[in-house]
Amino acid sequence: AQSVAQPEDQVNVAEGNPLTVKCTYSVSGNPYLFWYVQYPNRGLQFLLKYITGDNLVKGSYGFEAEFNKSQTSFHLKKPSALVSDSALYFCAVRPYTGGFKTIFGAGTRLFVKA
Amino acid sequence: NAGVTQTPKFRVLKTGQSMTLLCAQDMNHEYMYWYRQDPGMGLRLIHYSVGEGTTAKGEVPDGYNVSRLKKQNFLLGLESAAPSQTSVYFCASSPSGTSGSNEQFFGPGTRLTVL
Structure with a gap:
């Protein structure tokens, strides 16, 4: 079965420190990979995506993600966390041949402490 | 641009009641989707549409119906809420x-809360 795993329900980091939010996936073929962020009482906002090419993808608000094909991972990273980064982060995968179905992870809550 | 708007923002229903959720987008997008979000489960696709007049079932379609009569609008209906x-x-x-x-x-x- 196709799936997306975000192994950590919550990630805690101090402001100014680097952060990583993990995502691994299990889908057939080569997928498109996405990260979305959700602030309280808001809809999801697109952060970045991997389609093809360079394994390091840069996105909004200083976030980046590294695609690792052999480990089937797409971890979200930021060199220096801000308190305002505190939110719920979702990894999503769309199989290349999967039509319109996007598989979302369960989400990871990021808490950045001042 | 307003982007994607939804009406209403909150609703409380009694079991068995019906309602319609309205979605509107002003970006001239062809594809539209309805998801539900439950704690610890991420988003699950209910129905989707690839164009005006077309709809298709997603992952959890039971108990819901949809219509896409206009390109900019996508309606989600609950016939008998549970x-x-x-x-x-x-x-x-x-x-x-x-x-x-x-x-x-x-x-x-x-x-949406169903009592």
């Missing part, structure tokens, strides 16, 4: 494209 349908509902849209690489744009959500 407590299991208590959730936050999100509408999304995306540009057309055969590759599926386009990101989705989400509305602010509708919080």
Whole structure:
């Protein structure tokens, strides 16, 4: 079965420190990979995506993600966390041949402490 | 541009009542989606549409119906609400494209409680 795993329900980091939010996936073929962020009482906002090419993808608000094909991972990273980064982060995968179905992870809550 | 808007923002229903959630987008997107978000489960696709007049079932379609009479609007209906349908509902849209690489744009959500 196709799936997306975000192994950590919550990630805690101090402001100014680097952060990583993990995502691994299990889908057939080569997928498109996405990260979305959700602030309280808001809809999801697109952060970045991997389609093809360079394994390091840069996105909004200083976030980046590294695609690792052999480990089937797409971890979200930021060199220096801000308190305002505190939110719920979702990894999503769309199989290349999967039509319109996007598989979302369960989400990871990021808490950045001042 | 307003992006994707949803009406209403909150609703409380009694078991067996019906209601319609309205989604509107002003980005001229071909594709539209309805998701439900439940704690610890991420987003699950209920129904989607690839164009005006077309709809298709997603992952969890039972108990819901949809219509896309106009390109900019996508309606989600609950004919007979059940407590299991208590959730936050999100509408999304995306540009057309055969590759599926386009990101989705989400509305602010509708919080529905069924008593």
